[in-house]
Amino acid sequence: MNFSPCKLKPESETPILPHDSGECTVCPARERSICAIFEPTQLPELEKHLQRVAFPAGKVFIEEGRAADRFYVVTQGHVRLFNSMPDGRRQITGFATASDFIGLVSCKNFAFSAEALTPLRACQFSVSEMSFLRRHFPALEKRLLEEASRELVRAQKRMLLLGRKTASERLASFLRERFHLSKSALGHLALPMTRMDIADYLGLTIETVSRTFSAFQRQGLIHIPHTRNVLIQDIEALSALADGDIALKRRHS
Amino acid sequence: MNFSPCKLKPESETPILPHDSGECTVCPARERSICAIFEPTQLPELEKHLQRVAFPAGKVFIEEGRAADRFYVVTQGHVRLFNSMPDGRRQITGFATASDFIGLVSCKNFAFSAEALTPLRACQFSVSEMSFLRRHFPALEKRLLEEASRELVRAQKRMLLLGRKTASERLASFLRERFHLSKSALGHLALPMTRMDIADYLGLTIETVSRTFSAFQRQGLIHIPHTRNVLIQDIEALSALADGDIALKRRHS
């Protein structure tokens, strides 16, 4: 199999123009991700309440502690969400991509930071319009609750990972998660994040992540043609490892 | 200061009768915690849709993976919520007490288990009535979203704790959390859980928890008259430690 390395070089500060891609096949000229969240009949009205925005890679567009006066729906690109400590230690709580909500949590101040991992496009809603939206789209309330519920279930799984799993189990869990996200049965993953991001997501260091990647490759579980591209070779074994069903011992060389 | 050890011996299987305590001062004959969640005017109607239940200490009343056909509002006692792995490793994701929701997550199956830590009293709602409740109490939807949001914020803080904090920082965070929960300025905590529970909550072992408790006592941060009773002596120092503001080195003897 032959991969071209995935190019993720930061774009310049020039904002990306909306509507030039990511369109919905059902309702052209609208982002797929918006269609996934709201009913098609609601779209014309909704259109008045959102603002299309674009950020370059590396832009921190939500800062922990700042007033939570807005929220986003990502339409294109990837985002890391994180909490950090005064001395710089960082925990990435999740990655967001097209169709994901960011900042829906009904709180006065943001409890996390968000940074564009790649050039980003999103729809921005102001919280002041949020109450209006809620009244006019009653289904939205239920929808938000479902999103929050899904988040909570994921958060619980991640607490188990961070509190109780070994380095191998963590990385296996991560790869399985990415595999399911990709929806391709071929097992070809294009990771949008660096080793540093993965380490901060799994509560490890870059060195441990790197060593474990290498160990997996030696064991024939994965193949790494390029650092950002991983081919899953044995998803069954990885999945078993992720759940701690087997005690896979690390073998050097 | 003189503490009587907090007695937590399991009660017999005989169900606790409702209405014999935990009453609300505003609307007698109703549990405080229910009043905290619903409007007083809603209570008579609501009363028809809930079922009062009681469990002895140690009862696992929600099992991970089972159909999520009900949810609870705790009215008295304490609960541990946890996820576990096939080999027995366990991560406690939270403790619940009076006025807390358990199982509101709108999911087909429970994603966690819940076990009574002390004799428990709760109001049980069936999910089938939940949709009815939602229609008749429109404010409920918003309320549930607020609860879920608060949970999510807590979950993010806990991911930072589990992924990035040291043992001392974790225990300090735990003590601070309990201190704020107690709402007593005196700093006298009655812990309803064992060292094992604390360890599984913080992603540590009982030995490390015990050693860190002892270290805190040696450093004059706390005093431990009885294992289940802790007197906070220096909340400022504990709080700074919890946030990683200071690098408190462990000193033996």
Place this chain on the structure above:
DNA sequence: CGGGGCGTTGATGAGCTTCAATGCACGTGG
């Protein structure tokens, strides 16, 4: 008095982090 549950303490070691060096890809400028 004996036994069990829970907690504490000590000794040892595994697993991960830290520190350090090297490699690799890519972009830039002489």
Place this chain on the structure above:
DNA sequence: CCACGTGCATTGAAGCTCATCAACGCCCCG
């Protein structure tokens, strides 16, 4: 075109934190 610098990843060696194993103490109860 190639030397050089930078950012990211890999690999090795040493060290530290926390887990593991083990012994003991305390308290409560039959």
